[in-house]
Structures are given as C-alpha cells and as structure tokens.
Amino acid sequence: MTYQSIGEPILVYALFKNGKLQPLSFKWRQRVYKIAKVTKTWSSPVGKYKLHHFGVMDTQENFYQLCYSEEDFTWTLIQTWNEG
Amino acid sequence: MERVILHVDMNAYFAAVAQATNPRLLGKPVLVAGSLGTRGVITCPSYEARKYGVRTGMTVPEGKRLCPQAIVVSADAHNYVTTSLRLRELFEQFTPQVENFSIDEAFLDITGTERLFGPPVQLANTIKRRIREEIADITCSVGIAPNRLLAKLASGIEKPDGLVVITKDKIAEVLEKTPVEEMCGIGPKLTYQLKMWGIKTCGQLSRFPVQTLERRFGKIGRYLHLMSKGEDRSEVPPYYYYEKVKSIGHSCTLQTDTHDREVVRRYLLQLSEQVARRLRQGSYQGKTITLVVRKPDMVTLVEQTTLKFFTDDGVQIFQTANKILNKYSIETLGVRLVGVSVSNLTHKVSQLSLFWRERRKQLLLKAMDVINDRFGDFSVTWGRLDLKNLHQNNLISPAWRPNKKIYFGNI
Numbered sequence: 496m497t498y499q500s501i502g503e504p505i506l507v508y509a510l511f512k513n514g515k516l517q518p519l520s521f522k523w524r525q526r527v528y529k530i531a532k533v534t535k536t537w538s539s540p541v542g543k544y545k546l547h548h549f550g551v552m553d554t555q556e557n558f559y560q561l562c563y564s565e566e567d568f569t570w571t572l573i574q575t576w577n578e579g
Numbered sequence: 580m581e582r583v584i585l586h587v588d589m590n591a592y593f594a595a596v597a598q599a600t601n602p603r604l605l606g607k608p609v610l611v612a613g614s615l616g617t618r619g620v621i622t623c624p625s626y627e628a629r630k631y632g633v634r635t636g637m638t639v640p641e642g643k644r645l646c647p648q649a650i651v652v653s654a655d656a657h658n659y660v661t662t663s664l665r666l667r668e669l670f671e672q673f674t675p676q677v678e679n680f681s682i683d684e685a686f687l688d689i690t691g692t693e694r695l696f697g698p699p700v701q702l703a704n705t706i707k708r709r710i711r712e713e714i715a716d717i718t719c720s721v722g723i724a725p726n727r728l729l730a731k732l733a734s735g736i737e738k739p740d741g742l743v744v745i746t747k748d749k750i751a752e753v754l755e756k757t758p759v760e761e762m763c764g765i766g767p768k769l770t771y772q773l774k775m776w777g778i779k780t781c782g783q784l785s786r787f788p789v790q791t792l793e794r795r796f797g798k799i800g801r802y803l804h805l806m807s808k809g810e811d812r813s814e815v816p817p818y819y820y821y822e823k824v825k826s827i828g829h830s831c832t833l834q835t836d837t838h839d840r841e842v843v844r845r846y847l848l849q850l851s852e853q854v855a856r857r858l859r860q861g862s863y864q865g866k867t868i869t870l871v872v873r874k875p876d877m878v879t880l881v882e883q884t885t886l887k888f889f890t891d892d893g894v895q896i897f898q899t900a901n902k903i904l905n906k907y908s909i910e911t912l913g914v915r916l917v918g919v920s921v922s923n924l925t926h927k928v929s930q931l932s933l934f935w936r937e938r939r940k941q942l943l944l945k946a947m948d949v950i951n952d953r954f955g956d957f958s959v960t961w962g963r964l965d966l967k968n969l970h971q972n973n974l975i976s977p978a979w980r981p982n983k984k985i986y987f988g989n990i
Binding site: 496498534535536537538539541542543548550552556557558560576577 | 603604951955
C-alpha cells in the first residue's frame, strides 16, 4: 500500500442535499475518479472559516482525502492511499 | 433511587478513527504518531499493533522494530476533535449529565432513564450501535455501576468492545482481587508506597487501618479507604457545568536536537504567542510563567517565575521565559523539546489602560487577534518569528474536553 501527500487543486462534482455536502466524483491530473463511498467527514478551522475534509473510496477501493474550503469554494486533494 | 453511571471508553481511539476514515487500514497494525520521522512518538497503536507489544509512548523506530509491517500515520487532531464532539452530542440525547473525562472517555448519569431508553444494558448497546451507525465504525467499552469510580473500573475489564456491569451486591467480590493500580486516582507512586506496606489489592487496602492511611497520606488516606470499598459520591455534572482552567501551555519537540540558542528562542517566541492568544481568547491573564526544556538525553528541566503583575502578552511571556532559558547553557546541553505555560490565572478585566504605552500595546494585541481570527493563526505576528518553519501542532492536550468553556469561581 502506498501513501502520497498531494496538496493539489481538483475539480469536484458534488451534491448539496438535506443540509449536507457530498462529493460524487473528482477530476485529478486529467483522470476522473468516481466516489463509491464517503467514509468520514470532519472539519478544521482556519480563521473564521472552515475546511471540510472528506475521506472517500473510489470503485477500486483506493482512499483519498478531499478538502473543501468554505472561504474560497475550492477543493484540494490532500492525500491518497492506494495499491502499488 | 440508586444511581446508574455509564463510563464509555473509546477503544484505541486515534487509531480507530484513522482506520474508520481510511478503510484500507482496517485489520492492519497502525501506529498513530505525532510525526512520521524517527523522532515521532506513538500516541496510539491499533489493537493489531498492540499484539506485537507496541505501546503508547514508544518512539516510531521502537514500534517498527516490534512490528515492522506497521503502518505509521500522522495524528490528525481535527478529525479526533470533530468525532469527539459528535460523540458528545450523541450522549446528550440520553442524558444532560455528560462529563467528558478526556477526548475519548465520558461518564453518563443515566439514573431514572429506564422508562425512556430501557434497562442500562440495553441503553449501553444502543449507544454502541448508534456510534457505529451514525458517527464512525469504531468501538467502545462500556462500564455500568452505581458510581463513577466503579463504572470506570468496569469499562477497563473487557476491551475492546466490552460491556461490564458491577452491581451493588458484587462490589466486594470484584474489588477483593482488583490490583490497587487499576483504580482511577492511584498512580505509580501511590501504588509503590502501598506495596511497601504489603497492600497489592483493593481487598487488602479495605482491611488496612484507615487511621494509619490518614497519618501517612492525610485526607487522601480516607479517600483511599473509601475507594477500596468502591465508595464514590462524586457527581456527574450537568452539561452546563464549566471547568475551571488552571493553566495554559504549549510545547513542541524540535525537528532536530539543537545547540543553537537562537533556534530555541524562535520556537519559544512562537509557543509564547500561542499561549498568549489562548489566554486572550479565554479572557485570562496569568502571573506564573513556567519554562520546560528537555535535553537530548530526555532529562527534563522545569523552572518557573511569578511576575508581580498579570499578563496576556506573548512578548512579556517570551521575555520572562527567555530569562529563565538564559540560565541554561544550551550550547553545551542541547535541546530536544521546549515548552512554556502560564498559570496562576485570573479573569481579565476588559478595560483599557490609562497609560498610553500600555494602551497602545493592548490595542495592537486586539488588532492582531481580530486579523488572526479572520484569516487564521499567525496571519500577522512578530517579525522575529520564522514563518517558513512554524511548528504545526497535530496533537491534542490531555486536558482538552469537548465543549470546554471558561469559568471562574465555584459552582
């Protein structure tokens, strides 16, 4: 299993439903990853805004940590854990 | 009505949260550490890692030697804090009397809730199930007993995912062979002193003359006697109870051991500023400044000074701590860890000074706080701080509690 710290901006398709934000898929380095499951969510404060973190698994059961900034509405891929 | 107290103790909490977040880690030996490097200390090994003898407090290299296949992950304080707050919200659905003993332990007074939520065992199983369904796939051990002391003892009997009940009629039987060190409040020093008298179990302690215990340990002697019999009248306070803060501090292990005084001073300035900011956020000021320095050989030096006035100014705290630091020959001894704390606290009176120099400083600090509240810590700070190498704190103070408010005075 390989861990990588990334910290790169990504494009995310997300659903806002019932007061919750749910990422559905994301595009990173020209490849689209479909999210099979959101494993956990948590938040961290930066000044008066929050970063919202999402632990997600894709269809190949690789793990990614996505982060949404409510200050500037951007998404970042924080880290990945995958086979190989 | 007889009291019913639950003690909920999350199992291998940091590691469990890491595994719930990243299911690829499930079933694998995981070491949660403050940092991933060779100086990292293991804050929580998973149960899979514990089978190899890995324990909290070991360094990462030590842990890897015992379990080479262990996966080391960096501690993520915000994830643990968020989860702990959600756990508390869940507990408060069953009773307003919830006391967080630490980030991963809580007491619940569920006396009189049977008509609403069923018998205590059913309620405990409901809590376990709802944690897994609604918060994260993590387990806890629950103890049920007539008081806090016994509930905590009970939760420690079966781990992980345990549920143990100590009823009133079973107390003497359970405590007869329970080692004294397993009672909350009896630490290694007290255990050693009791063993010198041939007291190893609670049963033996309960039969020991209480007058002798009082002569040796003072008031604590009587508490020991009561504890050995399983007696504890302490309450689980309601949710609105505020805990009095005694001190505020920060420390950090340097990336590498250093003999450079200027490097240590920069860390000390950052830590002093962090302490000062937390003081101001809580509307505190303090008089006693304590400096902690740990050498590369792990010997720790602690020294404090009490000022004649109260302060919440990071520069003042730094200057005081630096004066203490100047007594040590850093160049010869070397430094591995440095820390600073402020105690002897008082509630700050919100009033500007009449003296223009002091007034200007107060206004400057207030302006800095407003900017840092808006844009994040250290968005504006002292020029002397090395912003490129700011210490990032991934760890949680053992004193942190969810929803911990600030309060002065007795309730």
